[in-house]
Amino acid sequence: MSKLCIRGGKRLTGDVVISGAKNAAVAILPAALLVDGTCEIENLPYINDVILLTDAMKSLGAIAEFEDKHTVNVDATTVYSYCATDECIGKMRASYYLIGALLGRFGKAKVAMPGGCNFGKRPIDQHIKGFEALGATVTIQEDTIYAVADKLVGTHIYLDVVSVGATINIMLAAVLAEGTTTIENAAKEPHIVDVANFLNMMGASIKGAGTDVIRVKGVPKLQGGKYSIIPDQIEAGTYMMAAAITGGDVYVRNIIPEHMESVSLKMREMGVEIEEGDDYIHVAAGKDLIATNVKTLPHPGFPTDLQPQMTVLLSTAMGKSTMLESVFENRFQYIEQLNHMGTKINVVNGNKAEIEGVSHLTGSNLIATDLRAGACMILAGLKADGETYIDDIKYIDRGYESVEDKLRALGADVSRV
Numbered sequence: 306m307s308k309l310c311i312r313g314g315k316r317l318t319g320d321v322v323i324s325g326a327k328n329a330a331v332a333i334l335p336a337a338l339l340v341d342g343t344c345e346i347e348n349l350p351y352i353n354d355v356i357l358l359t360d361a362m363k364s365l366g367a368i369a370e371f372e373d374k375h376t377v378n379v380d381a382t383t384v385y386s387y388c389a390t391d392e393c394i395g396k397m398r399a400s401y402y403l404i405g406a407l408l409g410r411f412g413k414a415k416v417a418m419p420g421g422c423n424f425g426k427r428p429i430d431q432h433i434k435g436f437e438a439l440g441a442t443v444t445i446q447e448d449t450i451y452a453v454a455d456k457l458v459g460t461h462i463y464l465d466v467v468s469v470g471a472t473i474n475i476m477l478a479a480v481l482a483e484g485t486t487t488i489e490n491a492a493k494e495p496h497i498v499d500v501a502n503f504l505n506m507m508g509a510s511i512k513g514a515g516t517d518v519i520r521v522k523g524v525p526k527l528q529g530g531k532y533s534i535i536p537d538q539i540e541a542g543t544y545m546m547a548a549a550i551t552g553g554d555v556y557v558r559n560i561i562p563e564h565m566e567s568v569s570l571k572m573r574e575m576g577v578e579i580e581e582g583d584d585y586i587h588v589a590a591g592k593d594l595i596a597t598n599v600k601t602l603p604h605p606g607f608p609t610d611l612q613p614q615m616t617v618l619l620s621t622a623m624g625k626s627t628m629l630e631s632v633f634e635n636r637f638q639y640i641e642q643l644n645h646m647g648t649k650i651n652v653v654n655g656n657k658a659e660i661e662g663v664s665h666l667t668g669s670n671l672i673a674t675d676l677r678a679g680a681c682m683i684l685a686g687l688k689a690d691g692e693t694y695i696d697d698i699k700y701i702d703r704g705y706e707s708v709e710d711k712l713r714a715l716g717a718d719v720s721r722v
């Protein structure tokens with residue numbers, strides 16, 4: 306099994322090009338199952354979650370052919386199965402989108418319970434509430450979800466918690482339903498807007514994506530077309546922080562700077578120089594980092610998927626910082642390993658990290674516990690004196706395309722061993 310080996314202490318400089326957004330890609334691919342025609346989907350990130358999902362779509366009967374590493378042509382007219390119960394599909398979070406897509410397409414779906422990163426409980430009650438409100442009957446048996454409906458009829462759905470997955474899943478199920486569906490207290494992440502834009506381009510009628518009220522007017526059918534996925538906000542933020550933690554000077558390219566607002570503002574508070582261009586952000590660090598307090602929130606708040614990376618950055622800022630995790634109940638499992646490298650972080654009540662900044666970290670042997678924990682370990686390794694080995698990098702490969710190549714191009718000493 307391969308590991309990442311990082312020899313720390315190198316200042317990152319140069320340009321990094323950000324890939325397409327994982328969390329948009331893993332929703333848009335299942336959304337293509339609703340389309341009566343061929344969708345050419347561009348700017349897909351070449352990551353394990355995308356490959357797994359295209360395989361799952363093929364096993365349902367869809368044609369999903371990679372034109373190149375970042376472009377796939379999906380023809381869903383040949384889909385014959387509504388069952389996605391493979392063990393490997395159940396390991397990923399986005400498998401839940403197959404429920405909305407297959408229910409919308411066939412009026413029935415049988416899908417393995419979603420997995421994904423383990424941050425404690427990750428219920429899907431709001432997805433089920435939405436499907437049931439649209440007229441489906443949903444049952445769960447032995448880690449498999451069955452959803453069935455004679456017909457889906459538009460209705461009002463209020464989400465009790467702001468959920469990215471439930472918002473998108475309800476859009477998927479509602480797009481071909483009879484009448485209009487209103488989703489209130491909807492999530493507003495950039496990938497929600499991207500999925501709505503994709504569906505609209507294929508003939509759907511979705512208004513309000515990016516606000517907390519989304520209206521989906523059902524249409525009889527969607528037709529094929531071409532679509533390019535937005536850049537990955539979280540990958541971009543990770544490289545911005547990698548630049549900052551090494552005192553570097555990096556142009557993070559092919560991004561939408563407005564998506565990075567909460568991140569740029571917090572990094573500016575920490576004394577990092579951030580210059581925004583049309584489709585890039587220039588990060589210039591070098592001065593001592595300043596401590597600050599951060600709380601994760603749904604968009605436009607600070608993203609939980611950048612919490613571990615930001616926590617590492619704060620751990621090297623002089624003074625006392627706090628990181629409050631308000632989205633997931635248990636997303637600090639990586640802290641103990643970081644403290645072995647010399648960080649001084651104390652987790653209180655499971656959701657608040659009290660951080661006392663240190664100036665030096667020491668290389669260590671680490672095990673990635675999940676995707677973004679793996680990313681934060683890379684950042685710690687870049688900063689540390691000596692060698693850091695990160696095991697279980699399969700988690701990192703779920704969400705970061707060619708991570709060691711991109712870092713090496715910026716001057717990092719990173720290899721897969």
Ligand SMILES: CC(=O)N[C@H]1[C@@H](OP(=O)(O)OP(=O)(O)OC[C@H]2O[C@@H](n3ccc(=O)[nH]c3=O)[C@H](O)[C@@H]2O)O[C@H](CO)[C@@H](O)[C@@H]1O
Nearest residue numbers: 328398399426427428429430431432466468469470632633
């Ligand atoms: C594949 C994908 O896009 N994953 C992202 C998605 O995950 P995911 O869709 O799982 O996250 P949600 O936005 O649904 O979860 C937000 C919060 O709502 C709770 N909740 C959610 C649904 C539900 O039915 N009931 C419920 O209580 C969750 O436990 C969590 O506390 O959004 C998260 C929050 O931005 C990101 O960290 C993940 O990277």
Ligand SMILES: C=C(OP(=O)(O)O)C(=O)O
Nearest residue numbers: 398399421422610676677
């Ligand atoms: C939590 C994440 O992913 P998933 O929801 O797929 O587990 C993530 O991308 O940080």
